[in-house]
Amino acid sequence: MELFRGSSVIVDQPKIITDGFYRDFGYGFYCTNLEKQAKRWALTKKHGHVVNVYSYTKDDSLNTLVFNEMTDEWLDFVVNCRRGKTHNYDCVEGPMADDTIWNYVDDFVRGLITREAFWELVKFKYPTHQIVFCTEESLKQLCFERSYSL
Secondary structure (H helix, E strand, C coil), rough: HHHHHHHHCCCCCCCCCCCCCCCCCCCCCEEEECCHHHHHHCCCCCCCCEEEEEEEEEEECCCCEECCCCHHHHHHHHHHCCCCCCCCCEEEEECCCCHHHHHHHHHHHHHCHHHHHHHHHHHCCCCCCEEECHHHHHCCCCCEEEEEEE
């Protein structure tokens, strides 16, 4: 399987990123199986717009959590990760809370909307895909193939 990562630089040796803002699935190295999404990520960078391409071989021995769609379990997991709560997964894969969806998640966390209202608001939103590699062992499943500039 091919995975993509939008960046400002070539990332031929992926590393676990453990600083900055909390993200949907916690700290790690984020990729997507959607090239269009990686291009959007790259274009958000101030200097340089690079899409890195990796081959990915899934290792069933790793502790992997997969969300096939946005569910209550996904929402609770994203809320916990965005609050800084850690988990023990090697990889987590699933929908990404884009800016609009994240605003609804934030409203839910702050108690401004109910869980039911959250699901009503996101009903017609189409989340993208993300997979985060959270451990060094999981990064061994990625092999840098190439990169290109936009």
